[in-house]
Amino acid sequence: MSGNQVSRRRAITLAGAGVAGVAGVAVGAGALARGGGERAAADQGAAAGAVAFHGEHQAGITTPAQDRLHFVAFDVVTKDRARLVDLFQEWTAAAARMTAGRDAGVIGAVGGVPEAPPDDTGEALGLPPSQLTLTIGFGPTLFRDAQGKDRFGLAGRRPAALADLPHFAGDALRPELSGGDLCVQACANDPQVAVHAIRNLARIGMGVVSVRWSQLGFGRTSSTSRGQATPRNLFGFKDGTANLKAEDAGLLREQLWAQPGDGPDWMTGGSYLVTRKIRMLVETWDRSSLVEQEQIVGRTKGNGAPLGRGDEFDEPDLAAKDDDGQPLIAETAHVRLAHPSQHDGARLLRRGYNFVDGSDGLGRLDAGLFFIAYQRDPRKQFVPIQTRLARNDAMNEYLRHVSSGIFACPPGVRDGGDHWGRALFG
Numbered sequence: 001m002s003g004n005q006v007s008r009r010r011a012i013t014l015a016g017a018g019v020a021g022v023a024g025v026a027v028g029a030g031a032l033a034r035g036g037g038e039r040a041a042a043d044q045g046a047a048a049g050a051v052a053f054h055g056e057h058q059a060g061i062t063t064p065a066q067d068r069l070h071f072v073a074f075d076v077v078t079k080d081r082a083r084l085v086d087l088f089q090e091w092t093a094a095a096a097r098m099t100a101g102r103d104a105g106v107i108g109a110v111g112g113v114p115e116a117p118p119d120d121t122g123e124a125l126g127l128p129p130s131q132l133t134l135t136i137g138f139g140p141t142l143f144r145d146a147q148g149k150d151r152f153g154l155a156g157r158r159p160a161a162l163a164d165l166p167h168f169a170g171d172a173l174r175p176e177l178s179g180g181d182l183c184v185q186a187c188a189n190d191p192q193v194a195v196h197a198i199r200n201l202a203r204i205g206m207g208v209v210s211v212r213w214s215q216l217g218f219g220r221t222s223s224t225s226r227g228q229a230t231p232r233n234l235f236g237f238k239d240g241t242a243n244l245k246a247e248d249a250g251l252l253r254e255q256l257w258a259q260p261g262d263g264p265d266w267m268t269g270g271s272y273l274v275t276r277k278i279r280m281l282v283e284t285w286d287r288s289s290l291v292e293q294e295q296i297v298g299r300t301k302g303n304g305a306p307l308g309r310g311d312e313f314d315e316p317d318l319a320a321k322d323d324d325g326q327p328l329i330a331e332t333a334h335v336r337l338a339h340p341s342q343h344d345g346a347r348l349l350r351r352g353y354n355f356v357d358g359s360d361g362l363g364r365l366d367a368g369l370f371f372i373a374y375q376r377d378p379r380k381q382f383v384p385i386q387t388r389l390a391r392n393d394a395m396n397e398y399l400r401h402v403s404s405g406i407f408a409c410p411p412g413v414r415d416g417g418d419h420w421g422r423a424l425f426g
Contacts, residue, residue, distance in 0.1 A: 051131050057270075057271075058411065059099070063133050065222060065351045066220065068188050069370065070215075071183065071370065073181075088422070091136075094200060096416075101128055104203075106119065121200055121203065123196050123199075124197075127196075132193050136409065139162075139405065141179060143157065159258075161379060165383065165404055168401065182209065182407075185273075185372070220353055221350070222350040222352060234367055235280065241313065255346070258270050258271060258376055270408065272374065272409065274371075277370050278402070279368045279399065279400040280399060282365055283364050294307065295307075295333065298316065298330070306329065332394040337393050343381075347375075348381055352372045353372070354367070355369070378406060
């Protein structure tokens, strides 16, 4: 083993040391306040604190959704399985450090030899952890590439649930913005912290992986905890009212986490991620009347209540009729078509984000929703739901699906001796 390899492995070992302690202190600090200004200070402290990296499940799924996103898909460019496994070890160590508010590397942005490149890029110096979470997923092409080649001996370990998504009606997908061998989702309450994390993982992975596409997001479009208010999307409506929540333990077992016997053992306790970049034609939407907007969505724009109901969290009455005997919630309304009762009870855990990527060169904003959804089996959840929406949803007039991805997200990293991908490659 070369001196460089020894140093790198020593760095990996050191990186894991003390992370749990730092995270515990940061999380614990937010629990000191008891009311008034102290409670506000505690809320701010919690938003700036650390989320534990190690655990049964990966953080960033049921974690209360943070305000900012940097999502990236990578292609694996090495043919060397051992180099890829080494990268997962290095990434895991760096992720544990960064989620605890530390530099990506052991030496850090400013502590090394001046003549050598730092092992952290430095833009997060002085910033708190900001509840950073890093969540990894493996795409179908990691198991067999586009030419059908099994580059890393993983073809037999691909879960059946990690099936390529079908073409949906109205799809206008851009291949360069879709797919990927790997993905990493970075969520934080500070955009610089999220970008710093992705930038350093890309830096560490140079020569092993390359960035295929990435997406910045702001303003979460769903809540993943009952302690969070329902946010609004760029159409101005509350979004994700009926989302799965972290407190729904029974539903999470049924709908979110892969269970023993679902597929290969390495995915038990994991979840399947679907991403969709959805361009929203906001200029056209903004010229639609309020009553038309509400009929398309199936909810009131003000408090988010289903049409005919008074409160946001009231269950939609899909059988209710108006004075003319027509369905109060239209047959083509988004709420009706997406409701679990229309899909044998299938539900998703959504944690998407708004985006504005400048303009399209035609005087319109390139804006919309970066849809993120986790589930136990996309074949039984996302695919039938999206098939029905794509065919019948009146909202489709204002939407363009331009990017798509599916990834298998393994269970959490249990402790400092574990790492991303260990069970898959073991």
